[in-house]
Amino acid sequence: MPFAGGKLDRESGKRNDAAYIAEQLASPNTELIIFQNAKPFFAKDANAPLRLLASALPQFGKIKLGPIYLGKDNDSIPLFAIELSASFDVDNSILQGMGEFAELRQMMMRISHEDLAMLGVARSLFDWHGRHGYCANCGASSDIAEAGWKRICPDCNTEHFPRTDPVAIMLVVHDGKCLLGNSPRFPRAFYSCLAGFIEAGESIEEACRREVFEEVGVMVSDCEIIGNQPWPFPSQLMIGLIATATTTEISSWFSKSQIAEMLDGGTLIDSEQFFGPPKVAIAYHIMQHWLESLA
Known part of the structure; x- marks a missing residue:
């Protein structure tokens, strides 16, 4: 990965x-x-x-x-x-x-x-x-410590450590098809897995269900974690899941053959070109995992 x-x-x-x-x-x-x-x-x-x-x-x-x-x-x-x-x-x-x-x-x-x-x-x-150059506790300028892996406030001695923000990224599947989304940040023809930050006090699976419903109005049941990836833009841990849909609202559902073509460089659907995520993104590997599970 x-x-x-x-x-x-x-x-x-x-x-x-x-x-x-x-x-x-x-x-x-x-x-x-x-x-x-x-x-x-x-x-x-x-x-x-x-x-x-x-x-x-x-x-x-x-x-x-x-x-x-x-x-x-x-x-x-x-x-x-x-x-x-x-x-x-x-x-x-x-x-x-x-x-x-x-x-x-x-x-x-x-x-x-x-x-x-x-x-x-x-x-x-x-x-x-x-x-994070300033102490979150008192506002004073903090100092780098432990070879760059910590900051310490000289005024109140509060220690600060590099943070990693967990993100649930999921491929929603139903009856041999999968659901993909197009973010406003993406090019028009680019589709990928749904994703969202995990909130305080929330499990990975709970975040998966909440994000899917918030983004596309689809309910999901089983959420299987299949892998994870550090993503340094700036500092996320992408936790990949396959989630099974229990409802199928109007969304962008793609077949096995369409996904295979998207991952291989793109596919034409109703004369329109669609592209999937690059190999460096965990979304690509989640989609590939799903294809292999159907083989």
Whole structure:
């Protein structure tokens, strides 16, 4: 699953060991990945993020955020992430000619699952720090702690941790067909699974039933969880379900063959083109799971 299955050893138990983190940062084989305005820096002519030796860190001057310790890769190389200020000029820096900053959404179909997972972690953390610089308890400016995985208020000592927002994303099925939706945010011909944030005090299944009824007026009974996916835009956990409809109000229902064609590049229905979600989205895998269950 894209953004999941990363192979980093996060070494979460060592984040509060300042001496250990400093030792990793000073190691001669430690590498940096670099962000600016939520965009990773990708190596020139390569579908991979640039990994620069951490010894180059002083050449960036004052950085916006970081270094954040991500952990060690399969080769036991320590990895840190930094975010540069918006005013940082690539053309007059060590990065000149080495690549470019690019939107992760634009690159996620091209890079490896391991790199995608690593960049997703860093992007979510930088977004969280950018939004939570002040203590939610007293309003004072908070400080980064534990190698970038915590913020602590110096005034009231309240600890703040990176948040993840759970989302139920479901494929509603009935009698060999499934229901898809078209969000106002989507292109007109793009259809995907229904989805919504899980509310306080609500189970995953309860959120699934509520969201389906709110969005399309259809009642569902059985809700089967089939997988999940971290989604770093900015920091959701997408929990995928198959839900069985008990009512079939006027909605967009698609057959098995239509879904198969949508996932294979698109389908024509009444002379109109329809497209499904890309392979990097859990919605694609939920729909594929349903197709395989009917085989």
